[in-house]
């Protein structure tokens with residue numbers, strides 16, 4: 129890996145198709161812009177079509193002729209995930225890279241359409257379902273990859289298997305950390321299962337460090353907003369820089385399955401992409417199996433893969 133990897137190092141992506149969730153703002157928009165600049169065909173998987181139109185205008189103003197496609201996806205509703213995949217399938221025979229990027233942080237306790245705690249539902253369950261439903265199209269892709277965005281917060285997270293939706297005790301940041309831990313467990317367990325099945329698809333993880341996006345400023349919880357939106361704000365890097373680890377995972381020829389990428393400076397807050405440490409709890413096989421089986425049950429999505437040993 130070059131020491132100061134930037135978006136200029138992204139290889140040509142002509143003829144490659146990417147799905148980016150949460151592509152209208154922050155890291156998702158920065159990722160879309162960088163991939164489009166290198167000739168990639170980017171499917172913006174978005175909840176809000178007005179915001180999508182603005183994002184498309186912005187990217188095409190910088191990159192006339194960019195290959196962009198907008199499709200509606202509300203990750204808070206598993207029916208919307210299925211509808212998205214059905215629509216995608218009717219127009220595409222294969223997918224090269226899925227970037228599980230969208231996320232919510234620290235809302236007051238809210239439930240998804242299927243009754244799951246919103247952060248667990250949007251950040252983890254919907255991306256689990258999306259990946260499982262697209263896996264056969266990815267298997268036909270060129271150098272196919274699934275990139276899942278976690279956070280350094282996964283190291284403070286754990287799964288509350290006996291109170292997943294916070295019915296008994298909900299704390300917004302604890303449940304954000306749970307969802308980011310679930311992202312890390314999923315990315316690693318997917319890697320294990322794909323490898324065991326001899327699949328050509330690779331699963332990588334990434335985190336941006338700390339980037340100034342809507343994530344912190346839209347958090348309705350006062351302390352979180354104050355800490356990330358104001359006190360730590362001077363340390364924040366731009367979304368374009370924050371997106372580099374996920375762009376590296378999605379495009380670098382030497383990025384491999386099971387690897388986790390984050391920034392190299394200031395305790396992983398900012399900098400160029402490098403390989404970073406996944407919490408050992410996130411690679412625990414028992415936890416991986418348990419989360420996987422639970423996610424299959426809650427989403428009714430089964431991956432077309434033999435179980436990993």
Ligand SMILES: NC(=O)c1ccc[n+]([C@@H]2O[C@H](COP(=O)([O-])OP(=O)(O)OC[C@H]3O[C@@H](n4cnc5c(N)ncnc54)[C@H](O)[C@@H]3O)[C@@H](O)[C@H]2O)c1
Pocket residue numbers: 149150151152153154155156173174175201202203204205229230231232233250251277278279280335336337338339340341342343344346370
């Ligand atoms: N910004 C940071 O410092 C930081 C740090 C660690 C991890 N992350 C992770 O980066 C990812 C991207 O976040 P960001 O910082 O760009 O924030 P952001 O708020 O700018 O972007 C999040 C995106 O997710 C989308 N989204 C939210 N709920 C959705 C739903 N129900 N259906 C479809 N889309 C939905 C939003 O519309 C938005 O486009 C998240 O997974 C977040 O947890 C960010």
